[in-house]
Amino acid sequence: MGMFCYQCQETARGTGCTMRGVCGKTADVANLQDLLIYTLKGIALYNLEARKAGLPTAAADKFVMESLFATITNANFDRNDFVSHIKKALAIRENVKQALIKAGAAVDGIKHDSATWTGESETDFEGKAALIGILSTENEDVRSLRELLTYGVKGIAAYAEHAYTLGYQQDEIFAFMQRALVATTNNDLSIDELVALVMECGKFGVDVMALLDKANTSTYGNPEISKVNIGVRKNPAILISGHDLKDMEELLEQTQGTGVDVYTHGEMLPANYYPAFKKYGNFVGNYGNAWWLQDKEFETFNGPILMTTNCLVPPRESYKDRVYVTGVVGFDGLKHIPERTAGQKKDFSAIIEHAKRCAPPTEIERGEIIGGFAHNQVLALADKVVEAVKSGAVKRFFVMAGCDGRMKGRDYYTEFAKALPDDTIILTAGCAKYRYNKLPLGDIGGIPRVLDAGQCNDSYSLAVIALKLKEVFGLDDVNKLPISYNIAWYEQKAVTVLLALLYLGVKNIHLGPTLPGFLSPNVAKVLMENFGIAGIGSVEDDLKTFLG
Ligand code: FSO
Ligand code: SF4
DSSP: OOOOOOOTTGGGTTBSSSSSTTTBBBBBHHHHHHHHHHHHHHHHHHHHHHHHHHHOHHHHHHHHHHHHTTTTTTTTTHHHHHHHHHHHHHHHHHHHHHHHHTTOOOOEEETOHHHHHOOOSHHHHHHHHHHHHGGGGGGGGHHHHEEEEEEEHHHHHHHHHHHTTTTTTHHHHHHHHHHHHHHHHTTTHHHHHHHHHHHHHHHHHHHHHHHHHHHHHHOOOOOOEEEOOOOOOOOOOEEEESHEEEEEEEEHHHTTTTTTTEEEEEEGGGGGGGGGHHHHHHHEEEEEOSGHHHHHHHHHHHOOOOEEESOOOOOOOHHHHTTEEEETOOOOEEEEEEEOOOOOOOOOHHHHHHHHOOOOOOOOOOEEEEEOOOHHHHHHHHHHHHHHHHTOOOEEEEEEOOOOOOOOHHHHHHHHHHHTTEEEEEEEOOOGGGTTHHHHHHHHHTTEEEEEEGGGGHHHHHHHHHHHHHHTTTOOOGGGGSSSEEEEEOOOOHHHHHHHHHHHOOOOEEESSSOOOOHHHHHHHHHHHOOOOBBBHHHHHHHHHHHO
16 A cells, blocks of 8 residues: 655655655555545634634634644654544544535535545445545645645644643634645645745744743743753653643542652653642653653653654553653553543543652763753843844854754754854754754853753744844844754744744744755745745855854
C-alpha cells in the first residue's frame, strides 16, 4: 500500500514519504489521516453555514480542532483511533447538516465531495482514502499552497487545543481554521488568493499564540528566571513529556505524598519556569533532551513516561510497557489515560502505582540549566538589556527558536551557537534549544547568552520582546533591530510560528536544516523574493552573512 506525506522536515529524500513514514507512521495510518482531514473539510463547509445562521457550532469546532491536532507529526500512530475519528467525523457532519435543514437553511449548494461522500467500513475508508490524498491536487503550486495552509492550520489547532483545555477559546480562530480548510476545496481560488490566506494564517498564528500565552500565564503565572536541575534523585519517578500544562498540574497534584518524583522531558522542560509548579517538592527537574532521543532516555529513566502530546517516537519493546499516552496521542498497545469528564480531573493513579514498582532514574547528566525568559521576565529586565545594547556590550540577538530532530545536519545549530561572537545573545523557544542550552556560553553582564522563553508557542514571547525593543529604540521597522533569525523547523507547529513571524513583518529568516519539501519551486521563490527566506549554508558563511 502506498502513501504520500511531506508535512515534516524529515520527509523521505526531502520530497515525501511514500511507503512508510520516516517518523514510523504506517501507510494505512497516513491514508486514514488524509481521509480524516478531507472529511473535516466537509464538516467545515456545513459548519461555516451554521455559524452564519447563528446555530451552535461548538461540537464541530472542538472536533475539527482535535482531529487536526491528532494528524500532526508524531502525535498519533494508531489506526483504530483514525477509523473511529472518521466515523465520528461523518456523524458530526451529518448532525450539522441536519441542524441546518431543520433551521430552514439551504444546504443544496454544498456539493463538494468532502461534504457528501459516505462510507461505513474500514474497506470503504481505505478505498476512499486512495482517491483523495495530497497528490490528487495536480497543480504543484496549488498543492503546495493548500498544504502550507493546512499545516499552518494544524499548528493553530494544536495551540488552540492547549488554550481550550485551560478554558480559553476564540470563535474567530475556530472560524478561520474551518474557512482555511474550505478554501483548500475551492478550485476557483487564484494563486494570489491562496497566498493571501497563507498570510492570514500567520495572523491567526499570532492570535492563537497570544491566546495560549494568556491561558498559560493567567493559570500558572508568568515564567520566571529558573535554574532547572538536570540530575536525578533516588526515588521512583514519572517522566512527563509533550506540551500539555494541565496534565502537568494534575500529575503533580496527584503525586503529592506518594513518594513518586516527577521530571520533565523534551518540550515539557519549560514547566519548570512557572511559579505554580515550583511549590511541589517532588518536582525534581528535567531529564534528558529533545524528543528524538527518547528511545535512549526513556530506557534509562526506568520509570513510567506520560506522553501528553506529540512528539512520540514509536517505542522500543524494552520500555513500551512503561509508556502511557493521553489526549490526542495514540499508539497501538500503549495505555491511554482517558480524558477528563465534566468537572473531574484526569486519573493518573495507574501511572503513579506503576512508578512505585520501578527503580529510580539512572543518572545521565548532572548540573543545572537556566531558563524562564518569556516576555514578562525579559521586559522586567528591559532596562538592563537596552543598556547592554546601547553600550555595545550586546551587538546582536539571534532568534534560534523552533524544533530539534534526528537529522545529522542539525549539528549545524550547535556549531553555530559555539561560533557566535561573545557579544551576541541567543533567543530561543521550542525543542531547538537542546542543541545549545547545555553549552558553557556564559553571560554578558549577568544576562545569560542563551535566553530560553519556553515551548515552541512561546516564540510569541520572542515576538513581543522584539516589538518592545523596536518601540524602545524608536524604530519604524522591526527589521532594523539588531536581531537575526536562524530558525530550525520539524513539524507543523513550526510552520505556524514561521507564518506568524512573516505576518509580523519579520524578513530574512533563515530556515533549516532543509527547506520544506512541500514548497514547490515557485512557492519557495515567492517566499524568498517577498520575505527574504533563505536556507542554511555552512556555519562560517552564514555567520558572515548575519554579521556582515
Ligand atoms: Fe518540538 Fe515536537 Fe514544540 Fe514541535 S517537541 S518538535 S514544533 O512538537 O512542538 O518544539
Ligand atoms: Fe514522513 Fe514526516 Fe509525514 Fe512522518 S510526518 S510520514 S516523516 S513526512
